[in-house]
Amino acid sequence: xxxxxxxxxxxxxxxxxxxxxxxxxxxxxxxxxxxxxxxxxxxxxxxxxxxxxxxxxxxxxxxxxxxxxxxxxxxxxxxxxxxxxxxxxxxxxxxxxxxxxxxxxxxxxxxxxxxxxxxxxxxxxxxxxxxxxxxxxxxxxxxxxxxxxxxxxxxxxxxxxxxxxxxxxxxxxxxxxxxxxxxxxxxxxxxxxxxxxxxxxxxxxxxxxxxxxxxxxxxxxxxxxxxxxxxxxxxxxxxxxxxxxxxxxxxxxxxxxxxxxxxxxxxxxxxxxxxxxxxxxxxxxxxxxxxxxxxxxxxxxxxxxxxxxxxxxxxxxxxxxxxxxxxxxxxxxxxxxxxxxxxxxxxxxxxxxxxxxxxxxxxxxxxxxxxxxxxxxxxxxxxxxxxxxxxxxxxxxxxxxxxxxxxx
Amino acid sequence: xxxxxxxxxxxxxxxxxxxxxxxxxxxxxxxxxxxxxxxxxxxxxxxxxxxxxxxxxxxxxxxxxxxxxxxxxxxxxxxxxxxxxxxxxxxxxxxxxxxxxxxxxxxxxxxxxxxxxxxxxxxxxxxxxxxxxxxxxxxxxxxxxxxxxxxxxxxxxxxxxxxxxxxxxxxxxxxxxxxxxxxxxxxxxxxxxxxxxxxxxxxxxxxxxxxxxxxxxxxxxxxxxxxxxxxxxxxxxxxxxxxxxxxxxxxxxxxxxxxxxxxxxxxxxxxxxxxxxxxxxxxxxxxxxxxxxxxxxxxxxxxxxxxxxxxxxxxxxxxxxxxxxxxxxxxxxxxxxxxxxxxxxxxxxxxxxxxxxxxxxxxxxxxxxxxxxxxxxxxxxxxxxxx
Numbered sequence: 001x002x003x004x005x006x007x008x009x010x011x012x013x014x015x016x017x018x019x020x021x022x023x024x025x026x027x028x029x030x031x032x033x034x035x036x037x038x039x040x041x042x043x044x045x046x047x048x049x050x051x052x053x054x055x056x057x058x059x060x061x062x063x064x065x066x067x068x069x070x071x072x073x074x075x076x077x078x079x080x081x082x083x084x085x086x087x088x089x090x091x092x093x094x095x096x097x098x099x100x101x102x103x104x105x106x107x108x109x110x111x112x113x114x115x116x117x118x119x120x121x122x123x124x125x126x127x128x129x130x131x132x133x134x135x136x137x138x139x140x141x142x143x144x145x146x147x148x149x150x151x152x153x154x155x156x157x158x159x160x161x162x163x164x165x166x167x168x169x170x171x172x173x174x175x176x177x178x179x180x181x182x183x184x185x186x187x188x189x190x191x192x193x194x195x196x197x198x199x200x201x202x203x204x205x206x207x208x209x210x211x212x213x214x215x216x217x218x219x220x221x222x223x224x225x226x227x228x229x230x231x232x233x234x235x236x237x238x239x240x241x242x243x244x245x246x247x248x249x250x251x252x253x254x255x256x257x258x259x260x261x262x263x264x265x266x267x268x269x270x271x272x273x274x275x276x277x278x279x280x281x282x283x284x285x286x287x288x289x290x291x292x293x294x295x296x297x298x299x300x301x302x303x304x305x306x307x308x309x310x311x312x313x314x315x316x317x318x319x320x321x322x323x324x325x326x327x328x329x330x331x332x333x334x335x336x337x338x339x340x341x342x343x344x345x346x347x348x349x350x351x352x353x354x355x356x357x358x359x360x361x362x363x364x365x366x367x368x369x370x371x372x373x374x375x376x377x378x379x380x381x382x383x384x385x386x387x388x389x390x391x392x393x394x395x396x397x398x399x400x401x402x403x404x405x406x407x408x
Numbered sequence: 409x410x411x412x413x414x415x416x417x418x419x420x421x422x423x424x425x426x427x428x429x430x431x432x433x434x435x436x437x438x439x440x441x442x443x444x445x446x447x448x449x450x451x452x453x454x455x456x457x458x459x460x461x462x463x464x465x466x467x468x469x470x471x472x473x474x475x476x477x478x479x480x481x482x483x484x485x486x487x488x489x490x491x492x493x494x495x496x497x498x499x500x501x502x503x504x505x506x507x508x509x510x511x512x513x514x515x516x517x518x519x520x521x522x523x524x525x526x527x528x529x530x531x532x533x534x535x536x537x538x539x540x541x542x543x544x545x546x547x548x549x550x551x552x553x554x555x556x557x558x559x560x561x562x563x564x565x566x567x568x569x570x571x572x573x574x575x576x577x578x579x580x581x582x583x584x585x586x587x588x589x590x591x592x593x594x595x596x597x598x599x600x601x602x603x604x605x606x607x608x609x610x611x612x613x614x615x616x617x618x619x620x621x622x623x624x625x626x627x628x629x630x631x632x633x634x635x636x637x638x639x640x641x642x643x644x645x646x647x648x649x650x651x652x653x654x655x656x657x658x659x660x661x662x663x664x665x666x667x668x669x670x671x672x673x674x675x676x677x678x679x680x681x682x683x684x685x686x687x688x689x690x691x692x693x694x695x696x697x698x699x700x701x702x703x704x705x706x707x708x709x710x711x712x713x714x715x716x717x718x719x720x721x722x723x724x725x726x727x728x729x730x731x732x733x734x735x736x737x738x739x740x741x742x743x744x745x746x747x748x749x750x751x752x753x754x755x756x757x758x759x760x761x762x763x764x765x766x767x768x769x770x771x772x773x774x775x776x777x778x779x780x781x782x783x784x785x786x787x788x789x790x791x792x793x794x795x
Contacts, residue, residue, distance in 0.1 A: 044681075
């Protein structure tokens, strides 16, 4: 959205680009000038670097949440839920409905059988490793098909659960934040004891926030004998998705709702919205502050170089050339801060933390995702700061009367 | 004190620079005050005094599970229990999922007893209470919520819950005025509605709220209840209402670390900016300062004059920032309260004001000390050479 801010500025920017190429005052002049007053330059660069860093890091959190959801879906898979239930946890799907759906001709098969899974979703309080309490974590009962269908999930240590033995597997990334679910440990849930027999990796998807176990075991423990939560099916090709969805919705026996997996997860990915909004508000406020600081530095630069400007004008440089030159100097100054800030934000890339998904009331673990696009936006912001903070001082520099300026 | 006009004069020697610095300071303090107050407002929800006498009994495995109402027989028999109620989160949506507000199915009579302070029971006309208890479709609504949608007593509110796949049409019987605005973003109706419509809710509830006669009894009571149900099919977890709220807040993520880190980063940034301004202001006046010292000002006096200037600068900036934050907070409470219920109580807390004053003091002193000290120690002859 920041790019829209550049649209009204486009003519001015084009003129600046033209000025950089064709006006006689070279950019190296500005580059050297900013280091003449290195203390002022460094302080402005530092302040802007911090602002840009805060911007990129906060938005990288929101990005991290949606990345976790984007990684969870496959184009050729469809999630089937009870109509109007939005999330798996709120949905119910009977065993009969499940059997009926798995005979659909568009469903893909592998050597074992049709690629379908019926899952049961519950949640469980798991104690945090830092001893500060417990959070609600999603527990997914799934099938052997479900494991094969989530291709991003891979077993790291131990083995997958076996049906009938009350066994569970946990994601590696959960072990850093939670305790009591380590490999080999046993935890109570729904009146049974469950043994952790494996540790898996979900490659940054939402499955990194879920404990997995056998669906039939979980169903029995929770005494839900005839219904699961949801179903996921893989189709022969992603092109079949619309046809399959319309078949599901037309079938009056089912009264179910089908969604392509990427759409389903995209709807859930708005768990990062509060952070995104907070990040944008913070950025707008900080940007205003940074513009004032940049303006201050540029005014000081212009004041300090008044005789120099007078000399430039006296030897024939035109007003607009001075204007462009000082404007470029401001952009160099803030842009330097922006690049530094974007670089510093990389230090936070990959930090793992969690937030609640308001739709499921369960914890979602995610990693800060500092993407090139976010860093680019950060630098773009710093350039905007340079334009906003540098224009008035540059304008003033170009308007200083020659005689007065030479007098000092 | 007699030098106050001198300090003011020096501060506004370069008006534009001072104004720009004050503005960038103000904006940063504005942000810090808002963020810290946001945190303070969230914390205040977990330290409510009225909820000190209450605790929640929920399923041990997850608060999304239901527990049998039969459990209440044991709990009610405990001598320390004053009142007891059962509730279930309904998650109903009014017209659009975006119109989010808290709504619960509750046991109406006991509910009003347990939450009599929040609902301000004494101020509700007895006839309305009677209507609410008698009407199986009746509901009780907070004032703020009612105002948001323009509801009046007697209106019918359709609520559609995706959790239960159920739509209820509820009659508003009571509109209550609570102590805090956040208590009023709330709707409750008869749990019978849910138990009759949803087979698996029969004889069950999401959780119980228990009110103890004396807060001292709560830990003992919690332990007794939990150990009583320890080996049953569904074990219970009893925690105080404040701890329950704290857990909810914690689920949002580690916002306090985030807010503190951002505040610290912003502080470093404004420290740099202010220090730069003061350094510029002092460097420009080298000659002036040397002249003053030649006239007989001692270096300690010079130092304190310059420090006073720096303090005044940061005081102006943060004063303006706090003023803006207070104005923004009341606006945010109005707008934000409609999205997030607890935002309705958003104010700049006294703790935040105190913190900002401390920060200002530190900022003014830190940013000015180095350049001021150097200026006050510089040999007079050297300073006068450039005259």
